[in-house]
Amino acid sequence: MHLYVYDHCPFCVKARMIFGLHQQPVELSFLLNDDEETPNKLIGKKMLPILVKDDCSAMGESLDIVDYIESRSATPRLSTTTSPALAQWLAEVGTYINKLLLPIMPTTDFAEFSTPSSRDYYSAKKQAYIGDFDSLREQRAMLVEKINQDLIRLADIIKSPHAVNGTLSYDDIHLFPVLRNLTLVKAITWPAPVAALRDSLSAQTAVPLLFDLAH
Numbered sequence: 001m002h003l004y005v006y007d008h009c010p011f012c013v014k015a016r017m018i019f020g021l022h023q024q025p026v027e028l029s030f031l032l033n034d035d036e037e038t039p040n041k042l043i044g045k046k047m048l049p050i051l052v053k054d055d056c057s058a059m060g061e062s063l064d065i066v067d068y069i070e071s072r073s074a075t076p077r078l079s080t081t082t083s084p085a086l087a088q089w090l091a092e093v094g095t096y097i098n099k100l101l102l103p104i105m106p107t108t109d110f111a112e113f114s115t116p117s118s119r120d121y122y123s124a125k126k127q128a129y130i131g132d133f134d135s136l137r138e139q140r141a142m143l144v145e146k147i148n149q150d151l152i153r154l155a156d157i158i159k160s161p162h163a164v165n166g167t168l169s170y171d172d173i174h175l176f177p178v179l180r181n182l183t184l185v186k187a188i189t190w191p192a193p194v195a196a197l198r199d200s201l202s203a204q205t206a207v208p209l210l211f212d213l214a215h
C-alpha cells in the first residue's frame with residue numbers, strides 16, 4: 001500500500017500512526033505542497049492523506065484510513081473509549097494552536113516545502129483564512145505561554161505514559177499529532193507526563209518527533 005502525506009499535516013500523522021501501531025509496512029510519499037495534480041487524479045480533490053490500496057483504489061480521509069487498517073487486523077489496537085476532558089482540551093487548544101503552528105511550517109525543512117513555489121503556495125493559502133503570518137509571529141510568545149499552561153492541564157488528563165486513557169484509543173490518534181507538531185517549537189515547556197506520553201506514542205506508532213527541525 002502507498003500513503004501520500006505532508007510531514008507537517010496532523011491528519012496525515014493519524015494515518016501514519018495506524019500503520020505503525022499494526023507494524024504494517026506502507027510506502028510513504030511526501031508530496032510537494034503545490035502538487036495539485038497527484039491528489040486531484042487520485043481522489044478528485046487537493047487533500048492529503050490519501051491511501052492507495054493494494055487493489056489500486058484510493059481512499060482519502062484520515063479516520064477512514066485508520067478504520068480501514070484497524071478493521072483488517074485480527075488484533076485491533078484502538079478502544080473507542082473517549083475522554084470528555086480530552087475532547088474539551090483538544091477543542092480549546094484547537095481555537096488557537098494553528099496561529100502558533102501554521103506560520104512556522106513553511107520555514108521548516110519539510111519535504112513538502114523543498115521548493116520556493118511549494119512554500120509560497122502554502123503561505124498564500126493559509127494566510128487567506130488565518131491572517132498575516134508576520135503578525136501571527138509577533139504573537140508567538142503569548143501563544144507559547146498559553147499552550148504551556150494548557151499542557152499543564154493536559155498532564156492531569158493523562159492516565160498512563162502509554163495511552164491518554166490508560167489503554168490505546170482513538171483519543172491517542174487525535175492527541176498525538178498535536179503533541180508532535182508542538183515539538184517544532186523550542187520554547188515549549190513539557191510537563192513530565194505529557195513528554196512521556198508523547199515519546200511513547202512516537203515509539204509505538206513509529207512516527208518520529210520533530211525536535212531535529214525545531215526552531
Ligand SMILES: N[C@@H](CCC(=O)N[C@@H](CS)C(=O)NCC(=O)O)C(=O)O
Nearest residue numbers: 009010011046047048049061062063
Ligand atoms: N478531513 C480530512 C482533512 C485533511 C486535511 O485538511 N488535509 C490538509 C493538510 S493538513 C490538506 O491537504 N489541505 C489542502 C492543502 O493543503 O492544500 C482528513 O481527516 O483527512
